Each structure stands twice: as C-alpha cells, then as structure tokens.
Amino acid sequence: MLKKISIVTFLILIMACNSNKKESKKEEAKIPIKTAKLAYKINASLGEGAIWNYKTQELYWVDIEGKQLNIFNPSTKENKILETKSRIGTVVPFTEKEALVALEDGVHKMNLESGESTLFTDMKKELPGSRLNDGKCDPAGRFWVGSMHMQQLTGKANLYTITSENNLQKKVDSVTISNGIVWTSDKKTMYYIDTPTSTIKAYDYDNKTGKIANERVVVQIPESLGFPDGMTIDEENMLWVGMWNGNAVIRFNPKTGKVISKIEVPAHNVTSCAFGGKDLDVLYITTASVDMTAEEVEKYPLAGAIFKVKSGVKGVKSNFYIENKPTK
Structure with missing residues (x-):
C-alpha cells in the first residue's frame, strides 16, 4: 500500500x-523582448559602471581589467579614455571637471581633463586581497561602494558609504561580489545586489542619516537567466539588471519579484546599464569580453562594446557626490 x-x-x-x-x-x-543595437564598438575586457552625466550629456563607464575610465559622448561618437593607477571598479560624477573613481586602494578624485588622480578616501586596511567594485551615490550625495575579493572568496567583501564629510562607514558585511545599487524616488527604499546570491535585496533607507534596515529578498533570480550584475532604476521604480552569463538586461518588478521585460544583448556577459539621452529614454549597456568559451567568442564578436536601446520607459537623473568641506 x-x-x-x-x-x-x-x-x-x-x-x-x-x-x-x-x-x-x-x-x-x-514578456516583451527588445534587442539592443551597437552604440560604440570597442573591445573592453570588463566594461562596467555605466552612469549618465545628465549635465554634460555623456556616459561614464569603466573597463575594470583595462584600468580605464571612459567618457562616451553619443552626439560626437567619441570615447575619451583616461588611464587609472589600478583596476577601477566604478565611477560617479563629482564636479564639472572631476569624478570619483573606485580603485584597488580606495576612492580617488580624478581630473577629467588631465587624467591625474589623488587619493580621496584611503581604504587599504579595508581591502586586503580585495578591490573596490560597483557603487553609486544616494539621493543625499553619499558614495556607496562595495568590494570583492580578488579570488572571489565567499563573504570576504563589504558595502561601504563615504559620507559628504569623507567619513568611511561599513554598511553591509560578509558580501562576496558587491554589485548593483539604487534608490526609489521617494528615498525610502534601497535595492542591492550581491551577485552570487542571485537575489536583489531591499532595505528601508533613511535619506537624512544614510541608515539602512529591514533587509529582505524581493527578487530571486533563477540561474537560467544568468547572474545579476549592475543595476539601474526607472521612473516607475522598476529595476533594470545586467545579466552576467545571461546575454540580456532584464527589468524586474521588486514588488512582485517577477520579470517584466527583457532586452536581448549580442554579448554573453552583460554587466551594467544606465538611462541616458536628453529625455533619459535610451538605455546604455556595458558588456565584457572576458570569461567566454571559444564558441561564445565566435558567436559574440561585439562583446566588450557599448549597446543601446529605446526601452519604452524613462530613467531618473543620476546622483552626484556632494562634498561638505569642514568650515574653518
């Protein structure tokens, strides 16, 4: 029986x-599916960190392994390359002629005309065997930046903030590969990705203090879609995520955890995305040419390039780093 x-x-x-x-x-x-087209042909090793400077109408992005900060102007089709002292994890706009870049020993202030940089926030003690990876500024102008271990050891990385007074604070520990991070338009929720977990987590966020609380998983991503990498947010507070090993950018609804739409990209490893253009209605996408088989290299000859697509929705303006210098 x-x-x-x-x-x-x-x-x-x-x-x-x-x-x-x-x-x-x-x-x-x-699920609606669109296909991204080539915006700029370049063979970046590990293109990442896409962010749109709405003041200059330029796309900032980095090539981590190439040790380069890139500034792409879609109007002129020119891509300015600035060499960095070590691997560069991400970039955020600062002043008209400066940006903050996340390198292996900490955050540097870089002159966008000369390419010269100076150490802004020393993080050597925080990064043994590690380097800085993705990050963005919150609505108050703090720089949130995460790390990853060079050998990708589990739980050896963290997420930090650099306040407007240039004070370093650890926000989340025991991370493996710190990646995408965004905030909702009401400034009450922060979304965050630790890539190997295949999840997007949400936190209650206090814009005044920068405190986060009530960690919870809002999107669980099946490995069949790839692994979540860089992330941006649109004016509807929906999440757009570059999928490593996924050949796509996927739009997720963090309220339901469901896939809303998909942008297919002719590259195997899709790393980050940012809304740009005068109306913030063009999604720019970075990709990598590393970590591919011989068959994938042949199939995706444009891997490492910048792609774009009219997504059908608009993004929001990127946040700049705001520095509050102490009064004498």
Whole structure:
C-alpha cells in the first residue's frame, strides 16, 4: 500500500512539475523582448559602471581589467579614455571637471581633463586581497561602494558609504561580489545586489542619516537567466539588471519579484546599464569580453562594446557626490 501511494504521489509531482513548466513558458512568452543595437564598438575586457552625466550629456563607464575610465559622448561618437593607477571598479560624477573613481586602494578624485588622480578616501586596511567594485551615490550625495575579493572568496567583501564629510562607514558585511545599487524616488527604499546570491535585496533607507534596515529578498533570480550584475532604476521604480552569463538586461518588478521585460544583448556577459539621452529614454549597456568559451567568442564578436536601446520607459537623473568641506 505504501509503495502504491508513493508511486501515485510521484506521478502527481511529475504532473505538477510539467504543469508549472508549461505555465512558466506561457509567462515567458508574454514578456516583451527588445534587442539592443551597437552604440560604440570597442573591445573592453570588463566594461562596467555605466552612469549618465545628465549635465554634460555623456556616459561614464569603466573597463575594470583595462584600468580605464571612459567618457562616451553619443552626439560626437567619441570615447575619451583616461588611464587609472589600478583596476577601477566604478565611477560617479563629482564636479564639472572631476569624478570619483573606485580603485584597488580606495576612492580617488580624478581630473577629467588631465587624467591625474589623488587619493580621496584611503581604504587599504579595508581591502586586503580585495578591490573596490560597483557603487553609486544616494539621493543625499553619499558614495556607496562595495568590494570583492580578488579570488572571489565567499563573504570576504563589504558595502561601504563615504559620507559628504569623507567619513568611511561599513554598511553591509560578509558580501562576496558587491554589485548593483539604487534608490526609489521617494528615498525610502534601497535595492542591492550581491551577485552570487542571485537575489536583489531591499532595505528601508533613511535619506537624512544614510541608515539602512529591514533587509529582505524581493527578487530571486533563477540561474537560467544568468547572474545579476549592475543595476539601474526607472521612473516607475522598476529595476533594470545586467545579466552576467545571461546575454540580456532584464527589468524586474521588486514588488512582485517577477520579470517584466527583457532586452536581448549580442554579448554573453552583460554587466551594467544606465538611462541616458536628453529625455533619459535610451538605455546604455556595458558588456565584457572576458570569461567566454571559444564558441561564445565566435558567436559574440561585439562583446566588450557599448549597446543601446529605446526601452519604452524613462530613467531618473543620476546622483552626484556632494562634498561638505569642514568650515574653518
């Protein structure tokens, strides 16, 4: 009798599984899909850190392994390259002629005309065997930047903020690969990605103090879609995530955890994205040419380039770093 019940139960489970797969395929078929096209041809090793400077109408992005800060002007199709002293994880706008860049020993202030840089926030003690990776500024102008271990050891990285007074604060510990980070338009929620977890987490966020609380998972991403990397947010507070090993940027609804739409990209490893253009209606996408098989290299000859797409929605203005110098 027990054997009969177990067999019946097994058959029911198989039927339920097949039914779920059919429903999943139906859901996938309903998802709007667009294809990104080439914006700028370049063979970046590890393109990352896309952010739109709405004041200058330029796309800032980095090539981590190439040790380069890039400034792409879509109007002129020119891409200015500034060499950095070490691997560069991300960049945020600062002043008209300066940006903050995250390097291996900390955050540097870089002159965008000369390319010269000076150490702004020393983080050597915080980064043994590690380097800084992705990050952005919050609505109050603090710089949130995370780290990752060079050997990608689990739990060896952290997420930090650099306040407007240039004070370093650790916000989240035991991270593995700190990546995408954004804030909602009401300044009450922060979303954050630690790539190997395949999740997007939400935190209650206090814009006045920079405190975060109530950590919870809002999106669980199946590995079949790839691994979540860089992230941006649109005016509807929906999340756009570059998918490493996923050939796409995916738009997620953090309220439901569901996929809303997909941008297919002719590159295997999609790393970050940012809304740009005068109306913030063009999604610019960075990619990498590393970590691909010979077959993938042949299939995706444009890997490492910058891509773009009219997504159908608008983004929001990027936040700049705001420095409050102490009064004498």
